[in-house]
Amino acid sequence: MKIMWKNFLFSISVIFTVTTVSLVILYFVMPIYYEYTKLNTVEREFNKITDDLDKKPLEEIKGRIDKQLFEGQEAITLILSDLDGKIVHPYLGEGSNSLNIRLGDQGETKILDSSDVMNVELSELDRGKELTSTIKDNRGIEYLLTGLYSLQPISDASAVLLQIYPFLLVIDFLIGGIAAYFYSRFSTKRIKQISMATNQMLSLDHTIKCEIKGKDELALLAQDINQLDQTLLTTIDALKAEVAKVEGIERSKAEFMRVTSHELKTPVASLMGIIDGMIYNVGKFKDREHYLAVCKEILQQQADMIQNVLTVSKLDMFSLEExxxxxxxxxxxxxxxxxxxxxxxxxxxxxxxxxxxxxxxxxxxxxxxxxxxxxxxxxxxxxxxxxxxxxxxxxxxxxxxxxxxxxxxxxxxxxxxxxxxxxxxxxxxxxxxxxxxxxxxxxxxxxxxxxxxxxxxxxxxxxxxxxxxxxxxxx
CATH class of the missing domain: 3.30.565.10 (Histidine kinase-like ATPase, C-terminal domain)
Incomplete structure (x- = not known):
């Protein structure tokens, strides 16, 4: 399988896996995180209301409670009662001995009697809860401030999210597949360029280079290939020059041996003629004493020449370092x-x-x-x-x-x-x-x-x- 399709399959598998895991985590974690953040927000709001009402005149406290019912940032119902549990506010009215309190959007109602002690068990209500705090008015009389609130259930939202999961996965698969395909083509395109350049370098053309831009590993690889190619070309040129030098030396040696042979041939021929003349007592060569001295001189000249030839050969055989x-x-x-x-x-x-x-x-x-x-x-x-x-x-x-x-x-x-x-x-x-x-x-x-x-x-x-x-x- 080509590296492009390997990259494509690997990339889309990673994208699909990460998306699926993310959606599963979102499904289970979102309700918990939602409740946690909402509770913290309600507690901060209730503490702020408590600090605002503390040590204020009773009438001002009542007025602010009424105001808070309509302008509060969170849906908190405030009930002010004395320490004996008698509701002080909101006012029940003459002849009324109970207070109907609607909590949240579930339609559930809690009826509080005026004689009830405010130890309200809100667990019976759908996700309804309470917060309590003690405050004082400006005369130092203590009251019990109760805040009733309800959280919007998120189970419906989770169910809707579960229904659209297949569509999200399909869309993610399509988008991720397209992105993975183009990424794979882009990444393998530069690899193909490097491969083509290296194949062209086999021709030993000095002008061919890997033209890969960027600072990633592929660009560094292209630079290394260029340096390697340059080093190889330099080495090849040096070897060619060395071969040409050796060929020149060999030609010089051959020419030297040819000239040496010629230089030695003439004296040897002369020497052979003189010796033959002395052997057969021909003409002037009868004076053997004289021509023996001549032969010795010729042989001495040839010995000197041979010594010089050996010197030249030794100079060719050994380099300066040796x-x-x-x-x-x-x-x-x-x-x-x-x-x-x-x-x-x-x-x-x-x-x-x-x-x-x-x-x-x-x-x-x-x-x-x-x-x-x-x-x-x-x-x-x-x-x-x-x-x-x-x-x-x-x-x-x-x-x-x-x-x-x-x-x-x-x-x-x-x-x-x-x-x-x-x-x-x-x-x-x-x-x-x-x-x-x-x-x-x-x-x-x-x-x-x-x-x-x-x-x-x-x-x-x-x-x-x-x-x-x-x-x-x-x-």
């Missing part, structure tokens, strides 16, 4: 690397200008050492004879400048960080290296999250700058 992070002095790392390059500067007659400030950073010490070593190696490899290399370090920047043999063009600078790339003027591995130095530098700096730049300055000077992450600098 490497050993520590706080260390970058100045000490640079000074340790400079021990070799100071001697190299004297041999190559290169002027080495150094200005190092203390700089404590957080990162992987070994990887940063490789960066410093590769940058210094490139600077010495491409600095012209009798040139100058400047090394500057402060708390925020590391700068390495050198007077280059030839400044790089914009096209060369755009490719300089690609694996195995060497400028046209340094195609020889003896002078141009393996072509992996700056590629490794870029991989490490990207992992550390540090910005860097490599640009040409005036006077054919090349400048490599590293800008440290200020949040990871320990002052």
């Amino acid at each position: 490497t050993n992070q520590e706080v260390f002095s970058l100045r000490e790392v640079i000074e340790d690397k400079l021990k070799t390059y100071r001697l190299l500067a004297e041999i190559n007659q290169v002027e080495l200008v150094i200005h190092l400030e203390e700089c404590l950073i957080e990162g992987n010490k070994d990887e940063i050492g490789k960066v410093v070593n590769n940058l210094l190696s490139n600077a010495f490899r491409y600095t012209k004879a009798n040139g100058q290399i400047d090394l500057f370090l402060d708390q925020h920047t590391l700068v390495i400048e050198n007077q280059a043999v030839k400044a790089l063009s914009k096209a060369e600078l755009s490719q300089i960080f690609e694996p195995f790339y060497r400028p046209d003027f340094s195609r020889n591995r003896e002078t141009g290296g393996s072509g992996l130095g700056l590629f490794i530098v870029k991989q490490i700096l990207d992992k550390q999250g540090w910005n860097f730049s490599f640009k040409e300055l005036e006077g054919e000077r090349m400048c490599f700058s590293i800008y440290f992450d200020t949040e990871r600098i320990i002052i």
Whole structure:
């Protein structure tokens, strides 16, 4: 069964039950409540009359009693008698010894004789009752004031109410049914809107929202669905970006392996040719001592290249969070690397200008050492004879400048960080290296999250700058 009809049946059942119980309670409680309220009203009225007549002259008392008979708010018949029970007022008249008193609307009459003692038993009358009180006139003489009253029976009204109960129930059933039907449609309409919106959200459309107004639970549910949808869409976009990133890395790895294979294939082919020439004593290859040294040099170059390839692979395999992070002095790392390059500067007659400030950073010490070593190696490899290399370090920047043999063009600078790339003027591995130095530098700096730049300055000077992450600098 649909929730609309469930709500409808439940609502109309509640309305019908509440109405029936209310009418039953009304039938039994109304007569009791009516008698209770009327008695309280009569007692208050009688007490007010008693207070008004007390300590007044007898004639004034009689006059007020007459007046009360006609103007009283309640149907109370007042009888004034002395303490011996003789009726003082109303006056019976000469030759009359009885008083006819009509109580209520039932037509019942109580005859009081002038000699009767006013101990009247009104239980014989239909719902007739009396109230008594003692008052004094202005001379201090005490009198007995009796108030006779009658209550209108409500049994007839209850019987009439019982007769119209079926009609009231039918009317209540119709009105309640109509109200329950429209309420059920209204309440389930918003649920249907939420259901339609959630089905449309399956298309992953960012523009679809649950437009449910109000501050009730359904409106809060719609807001939660919107937030959940937004979170899912954000997560899906992040996953798509991550997948695209992983695909890019895989493509880069594949391209790197292809280039690596090409770089290794040529030296290996050359090495195989030299060895074959020495084995068969062909031409110049008879000088085995010389060409054994050449083979060793080629093998050493390939060993260095393989080591660089392994370094690159290790950088791809481990993220920044998985490497050993520590706080260390970058100045000490640079000074340790400079021990070799100071001697190299004297041999190559290169002027080495150094200005190092203390700089404590957080990162992987070994990887940063490789960066410093590769940058210094490139600077010495491409600095012209009798040139100058400047090394500057402060708390925020590391700068390495050198007077280059030839400044790089914009096209060369755009490719300089690609694996195995060497400028046209340094195609020889003896002078141009393996072509992996700056590629490794870029991989490490990207992992550390540090910005860097490599640009040409005036006077054919090349400048490599590293800008440290200020949040990871320990002052």
